[in-house]
Amino acid sequence: MTATLTIGLARASLETKLFFRQRDAVIFTFSFPIILLVLFGSIFEGDLEGTGITVAQLYSAGLIGAGVMGVAFQNLAIGIAIDRDDGTLKRLAGTPMPRAAYFVGKLVSSLVLSAIEVALLLLVAVLLFDLELPTDFSRWATLVWVLTLGLAGAALLGIAVSSLPRNAKSAAAVVSMPYVLLQFISGVYIPFTELPSWLNNVAAVFPLKWMCQGLRSVFLGDAGAALELTGSYELPKVAMVLGLWLAGGLVLCLATFRWTNRGES
Amino acid sequence: MTTAIHVRGLTKRYGEVQAVGGLDLDIRTGEVFAILGPNGAGKSTTVEILEGYRKRDAGEVSVLGVDPGQATTAWRARVGIVLQTANDAAELTVRETVRHFARYYPDSKDPDEVIAKVGLSEKAGARIRQLSGGQRRRVDVALGIVGRPELLFLDEPTTGFDPEARRQFWDLIRSLSAEGTTIVLTTHYLDEAEALADRVAVIARGRIVAEGTPSTLGGRATASARVTWADGYAETGTPTALVRTLAEKYDGEIPGLQIVRPSLEDIYLDLIGDAQ
Numbered sequence: 001m002t003a004t005l006t007i008g009l010a011r012a013s014l015e016t017k018l019f020f021r022q023r024d025a026v027i028f029t030f031s032f033p034i035i036l037l038v039l040f041g042s043i044f045e046g047d048l049e050g051t052g053i054t055v056a057q058l059y060s061a062g063l064i065g066a067g068v069m070g071v072a073f074q075n076l077a078i079g080i081a082i083d084r085d086d087g088t089l090k091r092l093a094g095t096p097m098p099r100a101a102y103f104v105g106k107l108v109s110s111l112v113l114s115a116i117e118v119a120l121l122l123l124v125a126v127l128l129f130d131l132e133l134p135t136d137f138s139r140w141a142t143l144v145w146v147l148t149l150g151l152a153g154a155a156l157l158g159i160a161v162s163s164l165p166r167n168a169k170s171a172a173a174v175v176s177m178p179y180v181l182l183q184f185i186s187g188v189y190i191p192f193t194e195l196p197s198w199l200n201n202v203a204a205v206f207p208l209k210w211m212c213q214g215l216r217s218v219f220l221g222d223a224g225a226a227l228e229l230t231g232s233y234e235l236p237k238v239a240m241v242l243g244l245w246l247a248g249g250l251v252l253c254l255a256t257f258r259w260t261n262r263g264e265s
Numbered sequence: 266m267t268t269a270i271h272v273r274g275l276t277k278r279y280g281e282v283q284a285v286g287g288l289d290l291d292i293r294t295g296e297v298f299a300i301l302g303p304n305g306a307g308k309s310t311t312v313e314i315l316e317g318y319r320k321r322d323a324g325e326v327s328v329l330g331v332d333p334g335q336a337t338t339a340w341r342a343r344v345g346i347v348l349q350t351a352n353d354a355a356e357l358t359v360r361e362t363v364r365h366f367a368r369y370y371p372d373s374k375d376p377d378e379v380i381a382k383v384g385l386s387e388k389a390g391a392r393i394r395q396l397s398g399g400q401r402r403r404v405d406v407a408l409g410i411v412g413r414p415e416l417l418f419l420d421e422p423t424t425g426f427d428p429e430a431r432r433q434f435w436d437l438i439r440s441l442s443a444e445g446t447t448i449v450l451t452t453h454y455l456d457e458a459e460a461l462a463d464r465v466a467v468i469a470r471g472r473i474v475a476e477g478t479p480s481t482l483g484g485r486a487t488a489s490a491r492v493t494w495a496d497g498y499a500e501t502g503t504p505t506a507l508v509r510t511l512a513e514k515y516d517g518e519i520p521g522l523q524i525v526r527p528s529l530e531d532i533y534l535d536l537i538g539d540a541q
Contacts (some may be wrong), residue, residue, distance in 0.1 A: 007368060014357070014365055021356035021392075088353035091408070094316060096341040097369040260318075 007097055008104025015079075029075055030117060033067035034124055040189070041129045051223045056067035056129035057105065062188035063218045065212040067117045068147060072110045072154040073161070074179045077239075080106070080162035081171035084260065093259040103159065110155050111148075118147065131219060139218045142235065146214030149242035153207045156249025163256045182208045192229060200229065207245045214238040267294040269328075269416055269447040275324035276471075277310050284310040286471035288324070292464075294415075297438070297448045297477075299458035302468035303537055308451055309349075309420070311468065315449070316346050316418055329416055345414030345446075347405045349421050355394035359385055362393060363407050370412030383407045383437060399430035406437065416447045423457060435460055455529045458504060465529075469537045483532040495520035499514050 020026055040063075041056035083089050092102060125131035134140055161178070165171040183189055185199050185208040192200055203209040216224055217233035225232055270292035277285040285307040292298045302308040307505045313319040314326060317333035317340075322355045351396060354362050363380055367373035380389050383403040388396060393404060402422060409417055419438070431454075438461055444450055452458055458465050459479040467483075468477040475483045490504040494511060501507050504524050511519045525534075 010365060010368055014361075017361075018354070018356055035397065083353070086353045087348060088317070091346075091348060091353060093318070094341065094344075094346040094348070095369045096338040098338065127538075245513070 003129065004098040004100045004104060005022045008101040009108060011101055011105025012108035012112070015105050016112050019109065019113065025075075029113070030120060033063045033070060033117070034120060036066075036189075037063045037121060037124055038128065041125075051220075051226065053220050053224050053227075054129065056125070057131050057219060057226075058191075058216070059188075060125035060129060060131045061215040062186075062212050063242045064118055064121050065122055065150065065186075065208060065215050066183050066188045068114045068151050068211070069179065069208055071117055072151045073158040074175055076106055076110055076114070076155055076158035077162040077175040078168075078171045080159060081165045081175070082168040084162070085168035085171075089259045106156050106159070107152065110246060111151060114147070114151050122177070126262075134218055134221075139221075141213060143218045146211060146218070146238065146242070149239065149246060150207055150211035150214070150251075153242050153245035153249055154211075156246065156253050157207070160249060160252040160256050163258050182206055185209075187212050204241075207242055210238045210241045214242075266291070269294045269296075269329060270449070271327040272311075272315075273325040273327070275311065275314065275326060276305075276322045277314065277319070278322055285314075285321075288468070288472055290466065290473060292447065292449060294447055295442075295445055296444050296463040296541070297450065299462035299465045300449065300468060301453075301455065301458055301465060301533060302451075302453045306467050306468045306537070307471035312418060312420060312449070312451055316344070333478050337377070342372075342412055343415045345409035345412060345417040347402075347409040347417070347419045347422060349424070351502055356392055358390050358392055359396070359404055359407075360389040362404065364413055366408045367411045372413055373411050374413055376411065379407045379411045382410075382440070384433065399426050402426070403437075410441065410446075414446060416449070417441065419448065419450045421450070421451055421453060423454065430455070439515070455533055459529050467533060467536050474536050475532075479529055483531050483536050484527065485527055485529070487533075488527050491523075491525045493521065493523040493525070 037056075037059055041175045044055040044059075047054055080089075089102075093099070122131070122133070126133060134143070158175075161175055162171070165174040182203070185195060185203040186192075186206065187203070188208070190208075192203070195203075198217065213228070213233055216228075217235060219228075227233075268291055270290060272288060272290040275285055275288040275290075276283070288311060290305070290311075300308055300312065310319065314321050315328050315333055317328075317336035320334055326334070329340065329343055331337070333340070357365075359380060360376065364374040367376050367379075377386075377389070380386055383406050384405050385400060385407065388400060393401065396404065406419075406422070409419075422438075423434050426434060435457070438448060438450070442461075448461075450458070450461060462479055464477065465479050465482050466473050468474070477483070480486055487502075489500045489502045492499050492501060492504050492507050499507060507521070508519065508524070511522075
């Protein structure tokens, strides 16, 4: 167990180092949600009907959720598909490295990258769009648990999805589609009030909607609760759904993970 | 003489295709053993079963006393594997990569010593992406030996090398063997098998069709020799007697004399030809 953790942390530092050495990946992963935030924040000005909440603040909450999912789900799934294709996984499987250490490494490096992403997004939102950072401890605590649960669930889902593409070349296309679709129906780009109820129901099955809802509770405060479909942020439900995804993602990973490309074992 | 690898009746089938059909193999501790065979003969499948990458359908397999189908971490620490195609970790330096892999093993060698041993000390700080194909393979070998393996698998290690790089690579393998490491090598180059291997097995159609030292494989040592001279040629099992007769006839030097035994390649092509 300790070996899994120490080697897992060593892998996390290696993975993080590898990520930052691929400059194009760094720039695109981090800048994408920031550019969207600047764009949406500039296009849609003004307040939301009588709540004193600006549209930019609404987008800040949504794009933090989407940004974390970009790192933990999209970036991770594509990265693992590449690892499978270029021989990383096969080589590791031939060493005495505890297999769980590979996942610890991926999760911890996703955590580091997500933390950087969230910090950057918050900085932009505060400087450009007057987002108010929470002042009480309980909201910060909510931020941490929502992001941690959401990130872990998204990461496990990413690990499971990484087995879908046949090879690294198709990985970006296969992985990006569900990610982009989820953003559209989970209230990141389009207010959920404008979606038909069946689409809202579809979104409610997946973690992104709940992550964004939890984040809105942190950044929009009590005044924003009235804008929710149910008139409440439903934090216990957020915790429950994200927790279920965490457990389900783990089962899915264990059942589907392959150390080689399809047709090679 | 102890046995490093013991295989009896190994079979593996992919759907309709019988990749390995009842293969027996014994590899002794400390020897360099080459496995030859055409593509699709079952060579890679066999080696990957020995490495613990693939499950077998039937048969008895023991590698360092352990069934690789039930590979444990402790067993993995005793086995080094150098794969055929690996393109990973391109943005890490040689030293970072070897140091990192050293952490996986309970009794690893000093990473810098390993880098020196594979002849990459000058490139230790270079990113793997910047290395030539031959240098990359040396990194692969470094990662395969950093854990002090008792047994090392090398899968077609010199494919794509220039002649000089191959010779250097052979010296590296010889020095590993001199340290007592058992080496299992698959290759398409018969000169490589001849230069390195104590024993050779030829796999064709999922079976071993011949096994022996490179010089005696397939009856090579006793095969008839072709004697050629200026005025004729003959196939004979007793070339020395023929040369003696010719020497008397020409009273001294025999013009254009050549005696050729079948090369390992001739024997190999005969063997896999028979099997197909």
